Structures are given as C-alpha cells and as structure tokens.
Amino acid sequence: MSFLEPMLLAALPLAALPVIIHLINQRRYQTIRWGAMMFVLQANRMSRGYARLRQILIMLFRILAIATLVFAVSRPLAGGWLGLAAGGRPDVTMVLVDRSPSMQETAQGMPGGKLETALARLVPTLETLGSDRFVLIESTANAARPLENPRELLRSPDLGPASASADLPGMLQTAYDYIKANKVGRTEIWIVSDLRENDWNAESGRWRALHDGFADLTQGVRFHLLAYPDSDAENLRLRVTGVRRRKAGDGIELLVSLRIEREGRQDAKESIPVQFEIDGARSEATVELVGSAADLKDHPIPLEKGRERGWGRVSIPADANPADNDYWFTFEPPVPRKTIVVAEDPAAARPIALAASIPPDPALKCEVETTTPAQAAAADWDAAALLVWSAPLPQGDAARAVESFLSRGGSALFLPTAGAGDASFLGLKYGAWSGAKGETAIESWRGDEDLLAASQSGLALPVGALAVRRYQTLIGDATPLAILKGGAPLLSRATTPAGSTYFLTTTAAAGDSSLASNGVVLYVMVQRALAQGAQALGGVRQVTAGESSRGDGVLWTRVSGAKDAISTDYRNHAGVYAAQDRLLAVNRSAAEDAARVIPAPRLAELFRGLDFSRVDERAGRLGSLIQEIWRMFLVAMITAMAAEALLCLPKLAPVRGAATS
Amino acid sequence: MFPENRQRSFMNTAVLSRLAGFPLYARRAMQGTVSGRHPSPHRGSSIEFAEYRKYVAGDDPRRIDWRAWGRSDRYFVKEFEADTNLRLCLVVDTSGSMDFGSKGVSKMEYARRLAAALGHLALQQGDAVGLSCVAGGIVRNIPPRRNPSHLMHVFDVLEETTPKGPTQIDQVLHELAETVSQRALVVIISDLFVDPALLLEGFQHLRFRKHDAAVFHLLDPQELAFDFRRPMRFLDMEGGPSIFADPSEIAERYHKALESYLGGLKQVMLESAVDYHRVALDEDYEQVLVRFLIGRTHTRGVR
Secondary structure: OEEOOHHHHHHHHHHHHHHHHHHHHHHOOEEEEEOOHHHHHHHHHOOHHHHHHHHHHHHHHHHHHHHHHHHHHOOEEEOOOOOOOOOOOOOEEEEEEOOOHHHHOEOOOOOOEHHHHHHHHHHHHHHHHOOOEEEEEEOOOOOEEEEOOOOHHHHOHHHOOOOOOOOHHHHHHHHHHHHHHHOOOOEEEEEEEOOEHHHHOOOOOHHHHHHHHHHHOOOOEEEEEEEOOOOOOOOEEEEEEEEEEEEEOOEEEEEEEEEEEEOOOOOOEEEEEEEEEEOOEEEEEEEEEEOOEEEEEEEEEEEOOOOOOEEEEEEOOOOOOHHHOEEEEEEOOOOOEEEEEEEOOOOOOHHHHHHHHOOOOOOOOEEEEEEOHHHHHHOOHHHEEEEEEEOOOOOHHHHHHHHHHHHOOOEEEEOOOOOOOOOOEOOEEEEEEOOOOOOEOEEEEOOOOHHHOOOOOOOOOHHHHOOEOOOEEEEOOOEEEEEEOOOOEEEEEEOOOOOEEEEEOOOOOOOOEOHHHHOHHHHHHHHHHHHHHHHHHOOEEEEEOOOOOOOOOOOOEEEEEOOOOOHHHHHHOOEEEEEOOEEEEEEOOHHHHOOOEOOHHHHHHHOOOOEEEEEEOOOOOOOOOOEEOHHHHHHHHHHHHHHHHHHHOOOOOHHHHHHHO | OOOOOOOOOOOOHHHHHHHOOOOOOOOEOOOOOOOOOEEEEEEEEEEEEEEEEEOOOOOOHHHEOHHHHHHHOOOEEEEEEEEEOOEEEEEEEOOHHHHOOOOOOOHHHHHHHHHHHHHHHHHHOOOEEEEEEEOOOEEEEEEEEOOHHHHHHHHHHHHHOOOOOOOOHHHHHHHHHHHOOOOOEEEEEEOOOOOHHHHHHHHHHHHHOOOEEEEEEEEOHHHHHOOOOOOEEEEEOOOOOOEEEOHHHHHHHHHHHHHHHHHHHHHHHHHOOOEEEEEEOOOOHHHHHHHHHHHHHHOOOEO
16 A cells, blocks of 8 residues: 555554553552452452453554554555555656557457546546646657646647557657756656557667666656556458559559458458548448458559549448558659759769669659759759769759758769769768778668668668778768778768758779679669659658658648647648648558567566556556545544444443442 | 540540430340340249249249139249340451541441440440450450440450451351350441351351341442542552552452342341341441441340
8 A cells, every 4th residue: 555645654653652551551550458359359350351352452443543543644545556656746747648559449348448548547646646747748749748737638639549659768768858957856757558569669779878867867766657568359450552553444543452450360250341432432342351461452443534643541340449440542643753863974873873764663754864063953853853963062053952952852862973072061071082902891781771671571682792892981970871891881861851861982883883783782772762752752642650750740731530630730640631732641650550569578677777667457447546545544443433432331330330239 | 434534536425325315125035144124035023924824833832823813713823024134245357458448437447436336335224245356266355244344444445456367257256156155146347358158157156046146347438439540559458469450440340249249248147137237437327326226126026
C-alpha cells in the first residue's frame, strides 16, 4: 500500500498510547491495608481467562482506532502501483502519450481503445496523486506542452488517435531536455504505450545517452509505464502495395495490389470483403485469407473517362484495431523524369546521364538535358526531377537556381571535377584529390535506407564490389552513406530543409572508379534519386504519416479520412488531402504493421538503474489505477471504537445491587 | 457502676442510659446461678404457675395444694416456673482484619462499643458477663461473673486488645461450645472472614450445647462497595501475601465472590438458628443494638 501523505505515517507510534497510558496507570497504584483479602484472592483467581481476553481486546481496539486514524489521514491508496507516491507530491508530472495507430486497438468485448482507456485510467490517478505542474508530450508533436490539470488529457483535441508512429526515445529526449531547461524538481514521468518495437526502437544508440542523462539527474526522476502489450491475434491489417494505371481498351483502369495480414490462426481460412473507393465510387472484392497473409495482385478498377488523376481508399470490415483497416492512395499519369546534367566535360558525366535516361519501367519516360555551368541558370528547372552537377560547385545565379530547385523537392547529385576550386555549396566543399595509389575498397554503407538501401527483396546492392581509384575529400557536415577504407566518405547526404542533396567524392570515369563498369550501383543510385525528385514534382504523393516536415499539413485541405483531425495535425492522420494542386495520401508507416512488442527483459534493461515501475493493462479497463481508501480506514476506526465501547460497558447493576444489599 | 470514673473511648453513657430501657432477653431457657429475669429449664419459686403434679413420697407436705385435695380427694403438688439469670459470653474477634475501617472507626472499635454496651446491659439486669478475645485461637478468656468490678476487668481487656493474627473463628467456636457451661448467651462480634461452610459446624455445636448464639457481622462499607478507581496494592492485614490488582478489572468478580459468601453465610445462620445481624460500620451502633434487643423481645425464649 502507498500513501499520499506518507510523512503523516510518522505519527504511527501514537498507536502505542493506550499501552503507555495503561502502563503509567499501572505504576500509579495505591497501597491499602485490606481486611477482606479472601474476596480479592477469589476475584483474582476466578475466570481470569475471559477477563484477560476482554482487557487485551479493549487494548487492541484502542490501538487499532488510533492506527486506522493515522492511516486515514495519511491518505492511503489502493492499487497495483507499489511505492507509487513514496516521495510525496512531485514537482512536475510529465505524461508521454504514444498515439501510434496500434494504440487504437480494442480488447474483445471491451469499450474503448488502448489510448482512450489509458487516458481514462490515468486522469483520475494523476488527479489523486497531484502535482505542481503537468506537462504533456504526445508522440506526433514530440514537444512539451504544459497542462492546466490532468483532465485536459481527456479534452485535448491533439490526443486522439493518430496514424503516425511514435518515437519513444525522441519523446524521452524531449522530456529530458525539458527537465534540464526548466530545472524542475522531483519529476514523475508517465509513459503510455503499447510497447511496439518500432515505436521504442530499443536498439537505437539514443537509449544509452538517455539512460546516462536521466541517471545523472539529481532531482529524482521516476518512470511509470502504463503498458498495453497485448494485441488481438485476429486483427487484420490492410496495406496497398502498388497502384498502376493501365490502358484497357478505350479506357483506363487502375490496377491495385494489396496485402492483408494477421498474427494468429495460421491454418484458418477466411473470406475478407475488401471495399474499394475511387473518388467516392465504391466497388467490392473478396480476398481469401489462408494462414497469416493474403495478397491481391493487380485488382482492376476501371476509371471513368477523362480521369487522369485522383485518389482511392481500400477498406476491410471493422476489427480490433480500426487504424489498420483503411489505406489511401493517389494516382496520376506517370510524370516524365527529367534529369539536368551540368558538366564542364559532358563525356565525364556520360555514364550518369546514361543511367538517368534508361527508365526502370516501360510506362515511365526519362529525359536528360545536358548543359554547362554557365548556362545552368537558364535550364528548364521546373520540369526537372534530378540535377547531376559535375562541375565546380555552383555560384551566383546558378547556385540560386539550384537552391530553388532543391527547396521545391528536387534531388541533386554533385560530383567532383578536376579543377574544383574553392567554391562551397550548402556548407560543403571538395578538398584535395587523394594521392593514394591502387584501389580503395568500400568499408561500409547504409543498407537500410536512402540511395544505397537494399532492394525490396532484401538483397544488398553490390556496393562492396566497387573499386575507387581516386577520390576527393569532402569538407563540411554531411551524413555519410558510404565510407571508404580509411574513413573518407564516398557518398554523403547534405542536410537540407527540403529535397535530397548528395555529394559523391569520385567520378564515374574509368580512371577514378568502377562505378561505370559496375553499373548496377550507379544505376540504382541515380534512379532512386530521380524517383525522389519526381515524387516531389508529381501532382500526387504518398506520404507516411508523421514524416513530412512540421510546416506541412497546415495548408492542406481534407479530401477523405481523418474526420476528427484538426487541420494543423493533418500530416499525422491517414487520409487524402489536397495541397494547392496536389493530392497527398497519408498512411501509417510500414513498420507499424509489425506487431512485435519489445520483450520485458529488454525493456527492463533500458531502464536499469532508474526508478522505474511498469503495469501491464488491457484495453477497455476503465477506472482509476489507484483509489483513495481513507474512508475504509475511517469505518475501521469507528468499528474499533464501537467494539471498544461495547467491551467497556459495565455489567448491569442488579448483580452488584444484590451483593451490597 | 464505674468506680474509677474512667472515660473509655468505646463507652458512651448517653447511649447506655438510653439502652437501659431495653431488657436483654435470651431466646431460650438459660441456666443461671441465681434468680433472674430469664426463663429456666427447672421448676422454681416464681409466682408464675406451671402445673399440678401428683404428690409422691418424699415431697415436702407443705407444697400440697389442699384446695385441690378438697375438690378431688387426691394429693397434688402445685409447681411454679423458675426465673434465673444468664451467662453472657461476649466473643470478640481480634484478628488483624478487625483493624480495618474506612469511615473513621475500625471494626475493632465498633466491636468494643457493641460488647461494652451489651456487657453493661447484662450486668445491669443481674446477668453474668464474660469475654473471649479470639483470633487464631482464644487469645483472652474471662469467664462470666456478675459483679461490676468484673465488668471493669472486661472493659480493660477490651481496651487493651489489639487486632492481630489470622481469623480462625471456626475452630474457636468448637472450643467455646465445649468450655462455656451449657445454656449461655454467646454473642459473637466478628467480620467472619472464613468460609461459611466451616462456620456451620461451629454454630451447630453451640446449638447442640443449648447456647443461644447471636452474631454481629461487621462489614466496612468499602468492603461492600469495592469502588476503587486506581490500581491498588492490597496488603493483607492478617499477614498473608499482598496482591496487586486493578479494581476495575476485578470488581465484578469481587462482588460475585462477596455475594456468594454472604449468601452462603445467610444459609449457615438459618440452618444453625443463629440470631444474625449484618452490620455496616457506617450504621449507628445504638440503632444496631436497639434492633437487636427489640428483636429479642419478640423471640423471648420458652422454658
């Protein structure tokens, strides 16, 4: 049991008062010379057992009455959170709320999802425990926001279900920064989460820094985890894997591929009705689900004539988690992928231009426009998706044109040239050529994301097979994507607010590297950069919830989905939105579909050495986590007092009257 | 009457003079040495006619009732009741517990007053007065005599006696029954802190010896009420071990024990036809004696 006013428990020794008074009374005896000793002797001998028991009971009830009174004023709490309020009222209570789609899951036969349940349970608990300040950090905004009182958690519009994944280490970092910046006193951090691995990212290096940071705080930080790790094995997850347009006869049809997954019932067979909605027009198909996953490949949906672009929605019937039953997509005719190659020597950039001109899909069109640095400013930047710059880094008008192109979302790949000069762009510049003789191998590269990521089937790109004979150093802060032996970067990504900017430190010339002869890596790299640029250029876009930049979403208007979302929060809610003349489909991230929960030992390891308590909850369980039970103690006190009074009642007079008559 | 003209604490002449109007009667026939106001078991020369008896040879011819001879032509002897004096044996308990008294007067003092008044009354009407001071046994014994100087001696002994020792009145009763000549008035003044069952035999022994037994059972109001509030250490006045007790704890059982004792004692007194008077020390001893004397007039003894 824990107490809200534990200091008052110091008064517990008062319970010994009856015993002390009894002992003092015993010592204050009188001596009398007595004649009628025979009666005293008899009285002392007669039925001692019951009288003694009665005396002991009276004493016990008196002790009990005082003890229960002390307990009652110490405001005892009933609940599973042992040692919850051992330190008294905290200075700041921070609530970290995981709003990821998996938090919308409901338990069978229970009302409310995990998020709703957790908040409903947490609010009365926080109200009971009290705090000088309440601060909310919710997963989508990941910013500390002060609350007037815990009840705001129920009213707050930005605490509804969202489609964006949570970043628990990021939220804890925000909490840590808040504690450091505001120099707060004793802090309680309540984490509400379903412990999904993709949200917790337990392997991230940030955890170590966070752990050390919190451990070094002197004001005492206590973590409470309200965990909802259970997930419904019957829950179905829908994801659209591809949308293509195809000419069919005289019209156009849309080929939609989708995948339905579930965790449990590997051998069960089930027919799932899937509903398609294209710009409001609905159709339905049935998918036979055998085992844990079913794919529907290229399901044709004819488009009405003249419709070039639009949006669609695929739904399956409601189940435990409503957040993964819908998927939105957008479509439009493929945009020509135009590459601008700016080179002093067009021959040197030729392998790259070639790689950019061959479309990976026959339906796509790829164009390459080659120009010189001097004429670069005059190129057709509006139609371009990728810029390949194989010349001294841009200056003046050219630099402004490139920056404008990048801010529009275009991709750029910079290559070194012989006469690089001292020019810098985006805070980066090329240094001297390496004087190394022979070939330098690639030591490591980022195979999980960006240009050199492994293929969809999981195969790694043959980056290791590349040989670099000559490279230039890169000066400035950039994220290396591939590193040569010796630590020099081969490919780096510059930090830009929009668009993707890459710096290669070698050229595709045969004397510099085997990029051209190897071909595969260069082609994939260029096409990926082109695809990124083209996505920004197109009229439609697929966005993962929460991943577009903070300013995005504000000027969006809702087309479909996200009924309860507020306009500033559109980027975190699945649905289709219109931004100027573009259509955006926002969906939950792919990682969100993995139902893996971080194992308890791993979680315990993350918080090892910190003051951490965890309670596993189930969705639908309402009511406060803790309850004040001082009333019970008062009733116990009254009962003890009544029992004591009953035992103390003198026997009725007749017996005594007969003796004295 | 009081030749030395000495003031004794237990003598109050005013009370004695008021009591002088009440005669002390025995409840049964007494066997005195001289004539007195008490019935005797023998025929005597009082004016109270008893019966006619046939004349037998050897009777004094002067006692023949000639009128009866004249009417019946037979010889009858006319017999009269005899009146005698009594022997009053005052038995005063001098055990340690008799020293107790919460109302300013101890049981011993009270007993002295009762004994002195009764002795004085008896002597006034020509009865013999004796005194036995008893505790563990008979401590002092003064046989009954009729002369006033003897009464002074009795008073002296009463005055000198101090309460001491245990109460063993049950054994003392047997001894008294045997040592006191038959048909005496035995007045026992004691707190009788003895098991009633033990007393029964003693009183029946007295009854068997044709003694008229009367008991003044002295009890202190505090002994009856037992209304202490604080824990007490009870020191035994008769030398037994002391007891530490919380009266609030044991009061109920004390009263139970007291009630059982008084009930048993009452039964014993009824069974052995003892003239029993329970006296609380806060009662006026004059009233107690008046009640005692008047009660005796109703039950005045037959021959």
